[in-house]
Amino acid sequence: MDAPTLTPARTVARVETSRRLGPDAQVDDKALVFAPDNPALTDPFLLLAEDWFSSPGFEWHPHRGVETVTTVVDGVLEHGDSLGNSGALRPDDVQWMTAGRGIIHRELAYRNEHAHTLQLWLNLPAARKLTDTRYQDLLAAGRPRVVRPGVVVDVISGTVDGMTGPALNHVDVQGALVRLEPAATLHYPLPSAHRAFVYVLAGRATVAGRRLRAGQTAWSDPVTRAGGRSELTLAAPDGDAPTRLMVYSGTPLREPVVFGGPFVMNRRTEITQAFADFHAGRFGRVPRSARLRYDR
Secondary structure (H helix, E strand, C coil): CCCCCCCCECCCCCCEECCEEECCCCEEEEEEEEECCCCCHCCCCCEEEEECCCCEEEEEEEECCCCEEEEEEEEEEEEEEECCCEEEEECCCCCEECCCCCCEEEEEEEHHHHEEEEEEEEEECCHHHHCCCEEEEEEEHCCCCCEECCCEEEEEEEEECECCCCCCCCCCHHHEEEEEEEEEEEEEECCCCCCCEEEEECCCCECCCEEECCEEEEECCCCCCCCCCEEEEEEEECCCCCEEEEEECCCCCCCCCCCCEEECCCCCCHHHHHHHHHHHHCCCCCCCCCCCCCCC
């Protein structure tokens, strides 16, 4: 991974800049890193939202047909769901929730203090839209890391340089948090059939020759439809501060996408059915569990 030995080399198809939306009834501030304006361009990913919140946060709400992958950037995230899971996640911890046939959950700032999160929506294929619900805590302390001079790759999903992340997947996804020290370069390996995005969390980066700043995302489209490996060159400029990147890639599903609020299906009739099932209680009862005890 220290030399450009994998071919073909990736290129950047486009660069997007995060859109700051400001406060609303749930959050202190919000940004759309990328929006679901054209799902075919981001397939299998649907959206990436960045939220800063204290109170009230995101109280009980349903999902169906997607997986939500939530990374805690700062603060402490309190969560609970209709499966009975509850707990608190700290910086760099990841919550991977498979909504599947239907789940009800909430995401709050612990003690109503402060949480800063990035939430990625990953589409599920038609054959697995109604799969069983599942929740995974992928804690930073237990994840494998690839460490090279000036480079740390924290592997969340898939396999990078022989290190396999803990996420269990319904979709072929590779994901990592990358830290580059000033002037460091990384030739990041990717399956050729994956569509990849690189989001600059902090600092500046050059992605396949394109210069990006914090808040920008570079997209790299599949090189082939099946098989083989490729590489994406990531570099940090000289300076005093490290660069932090979120790098995810996945095999496009190439299926119709229909949004209905918190539900994502393939047909409008399935969205109608999702709302009917939720209101009929088929997602389970809305939990009434208390907030986590204040232990600090």
